[in-house]
Amino acid sequence: MNNPPLHIVLIEPEIPPNTGNIARLCAATGIALHLVEPLGFSLDDRHLKRAGLDYWPAVNLNVWPCFEELCRAHPGARFWFASKKAERCYTKADFAIGDFLVFGKETLGLPDELLAAHSERTLRIPIPTGKVRSLNLSTAVGIVSYEALRQIGLLH
Numbered sequence: 001m002n003n004p005p006l007h008i009v010l011i012e013p014e015i016p017p018n019t020g021n022i023a024r025l026c027a028a029t030g031i032a033l034h035l036v037e038p039l040g041f042s043l044d045d046r047h048l049k050r051a052g053l054d055y056w057p058a059v060n061l062n063v064w065p066c067f068e069e070l071c072r073a074h075p076g077a078r079f080w081f082a083s084k085k086a087e088r089c090y091t092k093a094d095f096a097i098g099d100f101l102v103f104g105k106e107t108l109g110l111p112d113e114l115l116a117a118h119s120e121r122t123l124r125i126p127i128p129t130g131k132v133r134s135l136n137l138s139t140a141v142g143i144v145s146y147e148a149l150r151q152i153g154l155l156h
Contacts, residue, residue: 004032006148007100014040014106016048021138027055034062083110084134086122095148106137
C-alpha cells in the first residue's frame, strides 16, 4: 500500500512474538510498520514469523537504523508517542491520516529525552486498577491503532 492510513513505529523492539502480532495487525489494517534498530531479534526469528503467521507478505515493513533517519525520510510527518508517563489519554488525541504512532521497547518504553522533546504529542493508555505497571506492547499498539482508525473513519 503506497499511502498507508497510519504508521506504527517500534523503537528497538525486543520480543519477537510482540512484533509478529503487531505485523499481523498491520496486515489486517493496511497500517505501515516501521522497526527502528537495534532489534532484539532477527527478522528471520521463528517466533516472529509464527506470530505473524503467513501474513508477512501483506505487511508494509520498513527497517530504520535510527529514529532520526525515519524522521528525515518523512519531513512534516506528525508523530504521537505512547508512554505510561504521558498525561494525555490516547482518546483525547486528534489523529489524522498519515500519522505515526510511536512505541518504545518492552522493557524501558520510550527514552525520557524523546518524550520531553515531544511532550505535546505524548499519549497514555489508562490502567484503571493500577495493579499492573503497563500493558503488553502488542496490546497497547492495538488499542491506540484502532482508536486512530476509528477517528479517521476507516472502521465500518
